[in-house]
Amino acid sequence: MEGQLENNIFFWQKLDTLLLSSSCTIDRPKGSHHFKYRNLVYPVDYGFLTDTTGSDQAPIDVFKGSKGGMKVQAIAVSADILKKDCEVKLITGCTEHEILRILEFLNQTEFQKAILVRRGNEAPSWASAD
Template sequence: MTDFENNAFFWQKIDTLYLSNKLEILREKGAKHPDYSNLIYPVDYGRLKDTQAATSEGITVFKGSQKSSTVSALIIAADILKKDLQTKLILGCTPEEEEKVLRFLNHTDFQKTVLIRRGQEIPNWGLTD
């Protein structure tokens, strides 16, 4: 792994982004998707207020059952219908909840996602004497 891949400084910035904006829960765990009634949200779903994303509605957050103030993973979604890429934050999810979120987001052939887990490495260029 190179110094620029999945390093602690990147995740520090993601945590700052999350902690400096208010999370607005739009759909609680168990709610039906507004367009696809057969899809049930596996965890709370919301957006960070006063942030920007490809949809310009704010950065998406999937919040699990564990209390946490740090982002544990990111999901990158490729959507060929919307012709875009989206980044989603994962917060306080158990491994089982992460898997359920991935199944929820990968339910169609038009959108596929990958999960990037938090790294803890500090790059050599970030160390000082």
């Protein structure tokens, strides 16, 4: 199974619960510039889920597209060698074009690269339901 992702519908349900049970604060609207790197322009609304904690001890980040919706459709996992960290960012309500723009945004510097994990709808044999 090398190179494949074991997708788990129960994982995505947990992310949906985080999204639905938290308020989303958009602090960087579509078209705004990154506060530190002015050449980076946000392709969709970007913000965070209040009352949550990500791996960096800050709230969980969210890219919110133009379609709306209350399900997490994908996550972006980024590795940043300047900050020496990895982060997970939720993607919700995005068109395919917006998802492509998010990936371009997250991969445009030599210091940070990201991958996309799309939502799956199957439960692996080892997974258990709650």
